[in-house]
Amino acid sequence: MNARILPYVLILPVTLFLCLFFLYPFILVAQQAFSTGSGFTLDNFRDVTSHWKFPISMKNTLLLAAAVVPIQLALALLMATMVSRMEKGRDLVLYIWTIPLGISDLAAGLIWLAIFEQSGFLNTMMSGLGVVDKPVNLLSYQHPGIVFLAIALAEIWRATAIMLVILVAGIGLIPKEYYEAAEVFGASPWKRFLRITLPMLRPSLQTALVLRVILAFEIFAVVAALGGTLFPVLMGETYAYQFDLLNGGAAAAIALIILAISIGFTLLILRLLRVPKGASI
Amino acid sequence: MTDAVAIDTGADTRKWGKYLYVSSVVLLCAWVIVPIYFLMINTLSSPETVSSFPKPFFPEFDLGSLKFFAGFAGMLTALKNSVLVAGMTMIMSILIGAPAGYALSRFEFRGKGTFRLLILLTRAFPLPLLALPLAVLFIRTGLDDTAFGLALVHTTLALPFAVLITFSLFSGIPIELEEAAWTLGCNRLTAFTKVVLPLILPGITASAIFAFVISWNEVFAAAVLTIENRTLTAFLLQNLDTSPLHLKFAGGFILVVPALIFIFVVRKYLFAMWGIANR
Numbered sequence: 001m002n003a004r005i006l007p008y009v010l011i012l013p014v015t016l017f018l019c020l021f022f023l024y025p026f027i028l029v030a031q032q033a034f035s036t037g038s039g040f041t042l043d044n045f046r047d048v049t050s051h052w053k054f055p056i057s058m059k060n061t062l063l064l065a066a067a068v069v070p071i072q073l074a075l076a077l078l079m080a081t082m083v084s085r086m087e088k089g090r091d092l093v094l095y096i097w098t099i100p101l102g103i104s105d106l107a108a109g110l111i112w113l114a115i116f117e118q119s120g121f122l123n124t125m126m127s128g129l130g131v132v133d134k135p136v137n138l139l140s141y142q143h144p145g146i147v148f149l150a151i152a153l154a155e156i157w158r159a160t161a162i163m164l165v166i167l168v169a170g171i172g173l174i175p176k177e178y179y180e181a182a183e184v185f186g187a188s189p190w191k192r193f194l195r196i197t198l199p200m201l202r203p204s205l206q207t208a209l210v211l212r213v214i215l216a217f218e219i220f221a222v223v224a225a226l227g228g229t230l231f232p233v234l235m236g237e238t239y240a241y242q243f244d245l246l247n248g249g250a251a252a253a254i255a256l257i258i259l260a261i262s263i264g265f266t267l268l269i270l271r272l273l274r275v276p277k278g279a280s281i
Numbered sequence: 282m283t284d285a286v287a288i289d290t291g292a293d294t295r296k297w298g299k300y301l302y303v304s305s306v307v308l309l310c311a312w313v314i315v316p317i318y319f320l321m322i323n324t325l326s327s328p329e330t331v332s333s334f335p336k337p338f339f340p341e342f343d344l345g346s347l348k349f350f351a352g353f354a355g356m357l358t359a360l361k362n363s364v365l366v367a368g369m370t371m372i373m374s375i376l377i378g379a380p381a382g383y384a385l386s387r388f389e390f391r392g393k394g395t396f397r398l399l400i401l402l403t404r405a406f407p408l409p410l411l412a413l414p415l416a417v418l419f420i421r422t423g424l425d426d427t428a429f430g431l432a433l434v435h436t437t438l439a440l441p442f443a444v445l446i447t448f449s450l451f452s453g454i455p456i457e458l459e460e461a462a463w464t465l466g467c468n469r470l471t472a473f474t475k476v477v478l479p480l481i482l483p484g485i486t487a488s489a490i491f492a493f494v495i496s497w498n499e500v501f502a503a504a505v506l507t508i509e510n511r512t513l514t515a516f517l518l519q520n521l522d523t524s525p526l527h528l529k530f531a532g533g534f535i536l537v538v539p540a541l542i543f544i545f546v547v548r549k550y551l552f553a554m555w556g557i558a559n560r
Contacts, residue, residue, distance in 0.1 A: 003388065006469075010384035011396055013377045014444060021411070021437045022403055028414030082306060095548050096310045099317070102540030104498030106514050110533030111320045117526065121319050124335040135335075157316060169552045211404065218407045221500040221514070224521055225529075235501065242413060242505060255410040262407050 032252035044253035048241075057232040064148070064233070065216035068155045072212060073205075075156070076163035081193060084171045094168070101161040108158035109225025113139075116150045116226065139226060147227045154222045159215060163208040170204025171197065206273040213269065214262045234258050317537060323527070324534035331527040350531035353524075359516035360535070362428055363497060366512055369432035370496035371489045374439040375447075379485065382447025383473075387456065404441045411437070412502035419506065426508050434502045439492035446488035446550065447481075454480055487550040494543050498536070 036043050048054060079097055083090060100108065115121045116138050123135040138146045174197065182192045198205075220235035234254060241251035323331050325340035328349055350356055384390075385397060412434050416425065424430035454477055462472035503515040511519065517532045524532075544551075 004390075007384040007388035007390040007393075010380040010388075014381040014400070014440060015396075017377050017440065018399075018403060018437065021415070021433055022406075022408075025411040025414040025418070028418065029411065032414055032417075078305075079309060082302065082309075086306075091548070093306060093310060095545060096313055098548065098551060099313055099541060099544055101551070102494050102498070102544040103537055104500060104514060104540070106500045106518060107498075107533045107536040107540070110517075110529055111316045111537070114319045114323050114530055114533075115316060119332055119336065119526075121336050121338075124338075127335060157312070165551050172552065214407060218409065218501075221518060224518060228522070238410070238413070239501065239504065242416070248413065248417065251413055255407075255413055258407055258410060 029252045029255055032249055033256045036249055044249040045257075047247075048237075048250050048253045048257070053232050053237060057234050057237050060231055061217060061219065061234045064152060064155070064219060065213060067148075067152050068159075069209070069212055069216055071156055072160045072163055073209065075160050076167050076208065079160070079164050080167040080171055081197065083168055097164055098161045100158045101165065103158060104221065105158060105219070106221035106225060108154050109222040112150055112154035112157070112222075113225055116146070139230070141230055144230070147230050150226050151219075151223055151231060154226060155216070155219065158222070159212065162215075163212055166204050166208040166211070167201065170201045173204075174200045202273050206269060209269045209273070210266050213265050217258055217262050217265075317541075320530060320534055320537065323530040326527075328525070328527040331530060332525070346527040346531045350528060350535065353528060355511070355516060356513075356532070359511045359513045362507070362510050363513040365428045366432045366435060366503075367493045367496040369429060370435040370439055371493040373432065373436040374443040374492040375485060375489050377436070378440050378443030378488075379447045381444045382449075383451050385444070385448045386451035400441050400444050403437075408438050409434075409499065409501035409505075412505040416505055425506070426510050428510060431503060431506045431512065432496070434506060435496035435499055436492075438499065438502075439495045442495065443488055443492055446491065447485065450481055450484035450488070450550075451477070453484075484550055487547040490543050490547050491550075494540060497539060 033044050034040055083094055086093060118135050118137045122138065126132045127135065139150060178196045179192055182196055218235055219233055223231055223233050223236055235258065238251050238254045241247045241254065322337065322340045324346055325342050327343040327345035330337065330341060331346060385393065415434060419425040419430045458476050459472045462476045467475060498514065500514045500518055503512045504518050507515055513536060
């Protein structure tokens with residue numbers, strides 16, 4: 001087979017597969033969202049957005065993303081810089097820090113449930129220290145702040161690793177000479193971080209943020225494990241519409257709303273952290 | 282890249298800085314490990330201990346919770362389904378993804394940039410949502426509630442990663458090796474199977490494992506697309522409201538264990554894939 005056609009033959013399977021299971025369902029979900037059986041309609045969207053739970057779950061999802069993503073970014077940057085100057089034990093530390101990468105959101109939720117539930121480890125510690133007399137049901141409607149905190153902690157615990165991996169890889173690509181030159185001119189470590197690491201890391205920061213923000217809007221199982229119905233989020237509502245209410249059109253409508261928010265934020269991040277020409281995501 | 286920062290002045294500050302540095306590393310390691318340790322304590326305790334108060338800080342190595350987990354109706358089937366779906370996802374994503382990775386690394390062709398961008402863009406997409414329309418489609422085609430149907434969706438999730446990882450792997454092997462094989466009488470195919478494949482196999486295994494983990498961990502699509510043939514994540518999710526604590530924790534632990542092993546196996550490749558994907 002000649003070299004002109006071969007590459008196209010090789011990418012054909014992926015292209016076909018993604019057309020069938022990515023593009024086509026995407027069209028279907030749009031169709032489903034904009035119809036209730038007879039022609040084009042916005043009824044599904046009206047139904048969904050007028051439901052009392054919608055503003056709350058929208059607010060919760062966005063608030064959670066706003067609380068979690070910046071902390072994860074700071075933490076991942078800190079960890080990545082720490083690792084980059086590590087001599088001994090780098091592999092071990094990196095392995096430990098990337099463990100959560102392989103842990104599902106459901107498992108992460110259950111892990112933090114072990115800490116926050118009524119007979120859990122947090123209560124054990126608190127009563128051991130004499131802060132409380134008897135175990136408190138922390139994950140209940142009386143403590144919305146703690147429910148939020150537990151979910152946020154579980155998310156930070158679980159999903160910082162993906163940003164860390166992207167940033168460590170990105171830092172590895174920065175030429176060492178820049179740091180050496182900066183050192184010759186007497187730049188402090190903090191200055192070097194601000195003037196070299198951060199600007200050079202822009203493509204990685206972009207990738208990491210896009211990926212993380214999108215995953216943040218998809219949050220589902222962590223919330224299901226920790227908050228249940230106490231803390232409604234968009235993805236959970238989608239699931240509820242599909243399963244408990246058997247309303248596929250409404251589920252599709254929320255799915256499209258989540259998609260729209262995700263795409264909006266992706267474009268925003270790409271724009272804010274624009275990479276000079278010649279580099280892509 | 283790990284040159285020690287050499288500042289001659291301020292030996293005292295440096296010493297304190299070092300303490301601070303080491304203790305933060307240790308602290309961050311503890312931040313990751315301690316929650317998993319807590320889950321392990323719960324898993325290796327008897328069901329009575331799990332719901333008792335206060336909690337012990339050491340496991341009592343009682344297999345009661347795990348036995349209960351294994352005996353819980355449907356749980357072992359769910360575990361089997363999880364492995365089955367993840368296995369199929371692994372095979373499909375490599376078989377479909379690796380050729381594209383090879384094409385990207387070896388050929389210049391029209392539309393290459395666009396193709397790569399599209400692959401990257403699929404990653405910037407809440408993919409599990411696509412399970413919703415597929416649920417309808419699968420009912421029509423008889424794929425509903427089957428492991429294969431779910432594996433197809435999980436393959437969509439894992440494909441972008443498979444393409445990017447194999448792309449970076451193939452790029453790491455000099456084309457000169459292949460060219461040398463051609464001059465020695467190999468054609469494209471035999472050069473690939475005799476020279477490139479042996480070199481690439483560990484990396485391929487790593488990206489296959491990565492695909493396995495993606496599928497193993499996926500909750501939403503699994504919960505939407507399966508009813509009778511639940512995977513472990515879907516089964517646990519469905520029973521969250523009703524199952525006792527020790528069942529939840531044992532289930533969570535079973536979900537975590539493969540992750541620990543897999544990340545250890547693929548740790549070398551985690552960085553290569555993102556490094557290339559960044560450029």
